[in-house]
Amino acid sequence: MCRLLSWRTPHPVCPEELLGVDRDSLANLSRIHCDGWGIATAEPPDALYIERGPEAAHTDLAFARGMRSRASQAGMVHLRWATDDLAVNLGNTHPFEAPSSLGPVAFMHNGMLPGSSELLPDIDADLVASFRGDTDSERYFGIYMSELRRENGDIATAMQRTAKRLSDIAYTSLNAMILTPQTLAVACLFKPENRPLDEEEDYFDLTWSENEGTISAWSMGVRPHAVDAKPLPNGTLLVVDIPTGAVDLVSIA
Secondary structure, three states: OOOEEEEEEEEOOOOOOOHHHOOOOOHHOOOOOOEEEEEEEEEOOOOEEEEEOOOOHHHHHHHHHHHHOOOOEEEEEEEEOOOOOOOOHHHHHOOOOOOOOOOOOOEEOOOOOOOOHHHHHHHHHHHHHHOHHHHHHHHHHHHHHHHHOOOOOOOHHHHHHHHHOOOOOOOOOOOEEOOOOOOOEEEEOHHHHHHHOOOOOOOOOOEEEOOOEEEEEEOOOOOOOOOOOOEEEOEEEEEOOOOOOOOOEEOOO
16 A cells, blocks of 8 residues: 655646655655655656656655656656565556557556456456556556547546446555646545555545645645645546646546
8 A cells, every 4th residue: 555646736846845844754654655666747748757666765865866856747656555465676666657649647556456367358458468567556557548548548537437347346445646748637536444454544535735726636644734735535536637737526436
């Protein structure tokens, strides 16, 4: 399980600048969420920059450098906490990425999707062949990308179809962040009844804020001092147009 952060701003900022007084929160959270990290940023007009490492973020100089220097108008950060004895290696580290009609797509997930190997027949064969690791998160990404293709690049409809396909599985959370060169999307979708008993009740809650063109979303603990913060309702997809900052909230449950 993991921690997530994303942003869209009117002008490029690095993650530390976005976090402000909370700039040390991710490094501190990585003492528990210690099984890798990833940073993805939009690079207009049609590219993404992605950097990741399998080490604990608070011990990795590359993470610290990226947090203070990787400036972009939109991006996202992931801290991994491996579950089910999945290997801690670069192949299993988020974000995952794949090409699409929208350009490159980066994808980060927080949650557990049991029995994910049974999803492989539903994933386009070329996506399965391109998998870097063996996580349930990457298979979730494969389902989403297959639906995105069927929906001709409609990010929201693809997530609605993905949520429906996975609805009968006893997952903990399908919380995800999706980045293309033009769009940031944040999915809040979890099953409270499946939350591990040793986690806080708000562990899968996502929060977001919108203030003068700066839109941000994050997992609990990432931005405790954020201004104008509000919960992202469970069963909702937040879709942000990066060039304009236009926001849409779409039901996916």
